Amino acid sequence: MTSVRALGLPQHSPAVEDVELPARVTIWEVGARDGLQNESTVIGVDVKREFLRRLAAAGLTVLEATSFVSPRWVPQLADAAELLADLPRPPGVRHPVLVPNERGLDRAVEAGVRDIAIFASATESFARRNLNRGMDEQYAMFEPVVRRAREAGMRVRGYLSMCFGDPWEGPADPASVAAAGRRLLDLGCEELSLGDTIGVATPGQVQALLRSLAANGVSTGQIAVHFHDTYGQALSNTYTALRAGVSTVDSSAGGLGGCPFAKSATGNLATEDLVWMLDGLGIEHGVDLDALVHTSVWMAEHLGRPSASRVVNALGGGA
Ligand SMILES: CC(=O)SCCNC(=O)CCNC(=O)[C@H](O)C(C)(C)COP(=O)(O)OP(=O)(O)OC[C@H]1O[C@@H](n2cnc3c(N)ncnc32)[C@H](O)[C@@H]1OP(=O)(O)O
Ligand SMILES: CC(=O)CC(=O)O
Numbered sequence: 001m002t003s004v005r006a007l008g009l010p011q012h013s014p015a016v017e018d019v020e021l022p023a024r025v026t027i028w029e030v031g032a033r034d035g036l037q038n039e040s041t042v043i044g045v046d047v048k049r050e051f052l053r054r055l056a057a058a059g060l061t062v063l064e065a066t067s068f069v070s071p072r073w074v075p076q077l078a079d080a081a082e083l084l085a086d087l088p089r090p091p092g093v094r095h096p097v098l099v100p101n102e103r104g105l106d107r108a109v110e111a112g113v114r115d116i117a118i119f120a121s122a123t124e125s126f127a128r129r130n131l132n133r134g135m136d137e138q139y140a141m142f143e144p145v146v147r148r149a150r151e152a153g154m155r156v157r158g159y160l161s162m163c164f165g166d167p168w169e170g171p172a173d174p175a176s177v178a179a180a181g182r183r184l185l186d187l188g189c190e191e192l193s194l195g196d197t198i199g200v201a202t203p204g205q206v207q208a209l210l211r212s213l214a215a216n217g218v219s220t221g222q223i224a225v226h227f228h229d230t231y232g233q234a235l236s237n238t239y240t241a242l243r244a245g246v247s248t249v250d251s252s253a254g255g256l257g258g259c260p261f262a263k264s265a266t267g268n269l270a271t272e273d274l275v276w277m278l279d280g281l282g283i284e285h286g287v288d289l290d291a292l293v294h295t296s297v298w299m300a301e302h303l304g305r306p307s308a309s310r311v312v313n314a315l316g317g318g319a
Contacts, residue, residue: 022247024284026062027271028193028224029055031299033064033098034268035256037076039303045079047302049087054298055253056093058291060271064117067098068107074260084111096157100131105145109152116149117157117193118142120184122177125168126161126197130261139183146188158189159226163209164201167264174205178212185222192223193250196237198264199230203240210244220245227269228257229308234269235277242283249274254296255308270309272296290315 032052036043048066055063065087071078080097087095096115099105108116120138121127127135142158149156160181165171181192194209206225213223225241225248227234238249255270272292278285289311297316300307307313 019243020245021242021281021283022245024247025242025278026248027060027274027285027287028062028064028226028248028250029060029253029271030064030226030250030268031055031253031256031271033066033077034250034258035252035254037067037074038258038260038265039076039256041303042076043302045082048079048083051253051295051299052095053088054291054295056088056090058295059285059287060292061092061286062094062096065095065097067100068104068111068113069098069100081107081111084113094155096155098159099145099149101141102144102148105148113154115155116145117159118145118184118189119159119161120180121161122172122180123162123166123169126166126262130161130259135180139187142184143187150188156189157191157193157224158184158187159193159195160184161195161197161259162262163194164196164205165198167198167262171200171205174208174212177209178216178218181213182216182218185218190222191248192218193226193248194223195226196228196234197259197262199228199234199266201227201237202231202233203236206237206240207244210241210246220247224248224250226250228266229255229269230264230266235273238269238274239277242281253292254299254312256299256303267308270296270307270311272309272311272315276311 066080251271252268257268259265
């Protein structure tokens with residue numbers, strides 16, 4: 001396996017343009033949740049735990065671990081409580097989980113969770129498919145979850161899916177998406193993650209949505225971006241968001257990912273590809289790329305197929 005250091009490439013080179021980029025980016029690693037929720041192979045709980053342990057050892061500090069959703073809807077994550085029961089919790093590492101409703105919150109609290117994410121849809125069609133509810137009803141479901149979690153001193157992120165387009169309704173209107181995002185923050189979410197669930201966005205759309213959010217009083221400090229790489233745009237979209245001042249980026253080790261309720265969704269932006277770009281821009285992130293590549297190669301062996309990440313394939317030779 002090729003090591004980054006063995007390649008002799010500069011780990012930090014100056015940004016090529018005179019733009020204000022963040023000095024540090026927080027990588028919100030979604031491999032264990034978004035990455036595994038769509039897998040047809042059943043991944044054992046011990047493998048999931050070891051995956052999370054290795055990701056933490058590679059320097060990732062925010063590891064979305066699983067979802068407390070209906071096990072009938074997402075059987076791949078039915079072992080959420082078992083996974084968390086014996087999960088090593090290194091100091092400084094967060095393990096947020098997805099929670100859709102009060103039943104999910106009760107289960108999460110019982111499992112010792114302190115950090116949750118609710119997940120709303122920006123379109124009616126996806127809200128119905130993903131949550132079995134319309135858009136207005138989804139807020140009614142989330143309201144008590146966010147209120148109770150905040151009262152208990154928990155951290156709450158709000159995901160918004162289909163921010164740039166969905167397979168049933170087509171391209172999204174930035175003004176309506178921004179209004180939906182504003183609503184999640186007003187519910188009490190401390191961070192808003194903008195999901196390009198099916199990976200159709202291009203940089204101009206990212207700029208337009210960030211502008212609409214700014215017009216709704218949402219600052220880039222409250223925003224995270226979550227790109228899937230269906231059309232190969234995830235890195236350019238991320239770069240566009242960084243240039244606008246966003247400094248939290250979601251990604252998935254090895255480019256795993258997808259959504260069972262949006263068949264056209266493919267893998268997330270690969271964390272290795274993100275790290276490679278951040279290194280090139282001289283932006284701090286705290287991740288050991290070689291350790292991460294080893295982890296993704298290891299996971300690809302468990303899944304029985306090569307990683308989708310360009311960097312994993314370049315440095316690790318796939319699997
Ligand atoms: C873009 C993305 O990647 S988003 C993430 C991927 N998508 C998801 O995870 C979607 C998850 N969606 C769901 O789990 C469901 O749509 C829900 C739970 C939100 C709503 O589904 P509904 O069927 O309307 O829920 P409802 O409240 O009627 O309950 C149905 C059953 O599920 C159970 N259930 C509901 N919520 C939960 C939960 N959080 N945990 C465990 N079981 C639950 C109920 O107890 C009930 O069980 P029963 O049939 O044995 O009595
Ligand atoms: C909840 C998510 O996983 C975000 C998305 O892809 O829409």
